[in-house]
Amino acid sequence: MKSKKDEIGSLAVTFREHDHAKCASLLLDAARDLCAERGLRLTPVREKVLKLLLKSHAPLGAYDILAELSTSGFRAQPPVAYRALDFLVENGLAHRIEKINAFVACSQPHAKHSPIFMICNDCEQVAETSIKSQGSSLDRTARAIGFDIRHTVVEVEGLCAACRERAPL
Amino acid sequence: MKSKKDEIGSLAVTFREHDHAKCASLLLDAARDLCAERGLRLTPVREKVLKLLLKSHAPLGAYDILAELSTSGFRAQPPVAYRALDFLVENGLAHRIEKINAFVACSQPHAKHSPIFMICNDCEQVAETSIKSQGSSLDRTARAIGFDIRHTVVEVEGLCAACRERAPL
DNA sequence: GAAGTTAATGTTATATTATAACATTGTTGT
């Protein structure tokens, strides 16, 4: 029988159609499990922010989140959103996308990974994939000059398959 | 005999010691050549901004540049810096480092390349390297899902060799 | 379970980064 973990892995978000509600629900369960395991507190505002990210089909800016929080009875000063986002990012439940100053829920919260984001400049959706960092070209280059990698940012911009079909170049 | 191009290539900025004045001077010449070839106008403010970037041993923020411009007789409203930076970035003479909202002069302005930045969190210097994008893992992943890559952002944070030696973990 | 301690949230204010919009000047091509 497939584990929940496998099931989540197989749902890794791409530009393909998928059962988003199921995907979001599984990932929320996974986040709760992960927090329980590690003794982290998934407080109401943190969970709400994660839900907002999971629900969105595109990355959300901190102020988008803030706006949604304010319509849900939460306080809506910037630090409220940034703190929740910091918590989620620090604990691997979300990622920050530097190129667009926005945030997405992590699609593989259980696995230690170096995420890669493919940002469609047309539909603004973002796919998270990953490569294993061990032995990668990046890893070898860093090794060669004695650089100790703590965090990687890999983001590519372009057009997803659907948008290329819709508006061929 | 070595061409100027080869000489520049061999000087690609890393965390190693190097003759920075020579490096900056060669790159400025290269930028002038490149603009002449392409019919681009390396105007006074654009050249000044490039010089500031070349002179700096670390990336500069737009407002750092603005401050330096204002002490050199240039106008100092934000668009002045951003326009010059946009020009340099668009034409491959500088790069924007997303992770730290800062800019560096390109160390290989002649070559079409996908730069990689190694950002030292201690000394704040940044090394530019590059990998050929053709056939990379990233390229294969994109191909697999039909994503057409227009631009890549690859930035790694960590500790450079010198800083690791200075303050061993 | 009261007191001390740490973690989380509330709140005000402000810092930092970036762009819109429109006027003016400079350059290029005819």
Next chain:
DNA sequence: ACAACAATGTTATAATATAACATTAACTTC
């Protein structure tokens, strides 16, 4: 000289993010 376009000047403001300190909630140790 004139039209067309590129670049710069200028004012204002948008968008993103954090500092600092007060308050409340949760945990812990006796």
